[in-house]
Amino acid sequence: MSTNTDTNKYTILFAIGMVVIVGSLLAFTASSLKPNIKENERMEKQQNILYAMGINENGATDIKFIGTDKVAGEFSKYISKQLTVNADGSADENLEAYLIDVKKEQAKAKNGGTRALPLFVGEKDEQTFYIVPIRGKGLWDAIWGYVSLDENMVIQGAFFDHAAETPGLGANIKQRYFMDDFVGEQLLTATGEFKGITVAKGNNDPKNLTKDDYEVDALAGATITGDGVSAMIKSDLKLYLPYFKNLKNQLN
Amino acid sequence: MGLLSKKDAKLITDPLADNNPITIQVLGICSALAITAELKASLVMGIAVLFVLGIGNVVISLMRNIIPSKIRIIVQLIVVASLVIIVDQVLKAFAYELSKTLSVFVGLIITNCIIMGRFEAFALGNGPWKAFLDGIGNALGYAVILLAVGFFRELLGSGTLFGIPVLGDPIEKTGLYSTGYENNGFMLMPPMALIIVGLIIWVQRSRNTTLIED
Numbered sequence: 001m002s003t004n005t006d007t008n009k010y011t012i013l014f015a016i017g018m019v020v021i022v023g024s025l026l027a028f029t030a031s032s033l034k035p036n037i038k039e040n041e042r043m044e045k046q047q048n049i050l051y052a053m054g055i056n057e058n059g060a061t062d063i064k065f066i067g068t069d070k071v072a073g074e075f076s077k078y079i080s081k082q083l084t085v086n087a088d089g090s091a092d093e094n095l096e097a098y099l100i101d102v103k104k105e106q107a108k109a110k111n112g113g114t115r116a117l118p119l120f121v122g123e124k125d126e127q128t129f130y131i132v133p134i135r136g137k138g139l140w141d142a143i144w145g146y147v148s149l150d151e152n153m154v155i156q157g158a159f160f161d162h163a164a165e166t167p168g169l170g171a172n173i174k175q176r177y178f179m180d181d182f183v184g185e186q187l188l189t190a191t192g193e194f195k196g197i198t199v200a201k202g203n204n205d206p207k208n209l210t211k212d213d214y215e216v217d218a219l220a221g222a223t224i225t226g227d228g229v230s231a232m233i234k235s236d237l238k239l240y241l242p243y244f245k246n247l248k249n250q251l252n
Numbered sequence: 253m254g255l256l257s258k259k260d261a262k263l264i265t266d267p268l269a270d271n272n273p274i275t276i277q278v279l280g281i282c283s284a285l286a287i288t289a290e291l292k293a294s295l296v297m298g299i300a301v302l303f304v305l306g307i308g309n310v311v312i313s314l315m316r317n318i319i320p321s322k323i324r325i326i327v328q329l330i331v332v333a334s335l336v337i338i339v340d341q342v343l344k345a346f347a348y349e350l351s352k353t354l355s356v357f358v359g360l361i362i363t364n365c366i367i368m369g370r371f372e373a374f375a376l377g378n379g380p381w382k383a384f385l386d387g388i389g390n391a392l393g394y395a396v397i398l399l400a401v402g403f404f405r406e407l408l409g410s411g412t413l414f415g416i417p418v419l420g421d422p423i424e425k426t427g428l429y430s431t432g433y434e435n436n437g438f439m440l441m442p443p444m445a446l447i448i449v450g451l452i453i454w455v456q457r458s459r460n461t462t463l464i465e466d
Binding site for chain 1: 405409
């Protein structure tokens with residue numbers, strides 16, 4: 001190679017060439033893989049929603065979603081209604097509510113717009129589940145989850161996930177022993193006020209036997225992630241309170 | 253080793269001990285602190301770096317005669333960043349579960365000093381085959397330390413290995429816990445990784461005194 005690689009001209013040309021080549025390579029990969037990635041994300045959402053209402057292939061302590069090959073079928077079998085809830089508690093049928101991007105809706109609400117609140121109604125063994133997507137902030141990045149409730153807003157199942165929490169610490173919100181603690185916890189006080197659940201340190205209840213204390217046991221070393229979970233439960237689930245009030249009136 | 257000449261074999265074995273990237277070159281400490289709270293994360297990170305460093309070293313080595321020296325660091329950064337992003341996208345499309353496990357590590361791989369360090373110190377001055385071996389060697393050396401740190405932190409901090417309880421159940425008080433033993437939550441904090449790495453460095457240098465600088 002006899003070219004002098006130290007001249008300014010060469011350096012600039014090299015830089016331009018490199019940017020063009022790398023840029024098009026990345027653009028090409030991104031756009032050619034996009035359909036596959038979208039499909040995977042869609043299936044993951046359905047798996048998460050079904051997981052929260054207890055449709056999964058869990059073993060004793062692990063987390064296993066139902067297979068990607070049958071998730072679409074199971075989703076249409078168990079999820080009887082997909083709704084968007086309005087601020088006054090009424091709800092409209094929306095056939096693709098599961099495609100609503102909670103992140104975008106939160107941004108809309110922040111900018112003074114109205115937020116579309118997706119809600120999934122599932123039926124299993126004669127029991128009705130109301131599954132709500134929630135989203136918030138952990139220590140490093142977003143955390144989100146799906147919580148399934150009964151008509152009294154008692155938690156029937158929960159699934160949490162995160163973008164980039166610390167492995168071994170905050171990332172453990174994705175562990176069975178943390179999620180399962182939420183089952184049976186109440187969100188409402190006896191008078192029907194919304195109270196939420198706090199991920200609490202030192203509540204002297206590591207096995208989580210007390211279900212009406214509005215607390216679950218926190219993870220060691222993951223204070224901020226835990227606080228994020230409490231915060232998203234409080235802020236996002238609260239928005240559904242009018243719907244559940246209406247629901248109760250209808251049922252009575 | 254019949255496959256590799258003595259010199260080539262040294263490229264792989266040296267970084268495992270006497271020229272270890274973490275304990276001797278003190279590169280890649282940041283990621284070693286962040287992710288070694290459990291053994292599984294250590295393993296995943298080790299494999300990911302093995303992959304990126306092996307390929308990255310070859311790419312840089314092939315380009316070594318045409319890279320303008322003024323912008324070589326930028327070029328190195330671009331190579332490693334695009335490699336990592338491409339791998340991440342392919343995994344997202346074809347192995348979604350795996351990519352979920354890797355998500356945290358993607359950013360950490362790009363900023364891992366070992367990768368830039370080996371590009372700069374070795375791949376820019378050596379042929380592709382040698383650069384490949386050097387990359388594999390250093391990534392293995394990195395992985396060995398991560399696994400050692402991860403082993404102690406997970407065992408003493410959570411009482412598990414690869415997520416499997418090995419010391420009994422801390423809540424039900426079975427196994428070792430029935431004797432009054434408790435998990436040391438402190439082990440899960442990043443500073444403890446630094447202390448364990450320090451202990452490893454101590455042991456290594458007292459076994460091989462030539463490593464001690466004045």
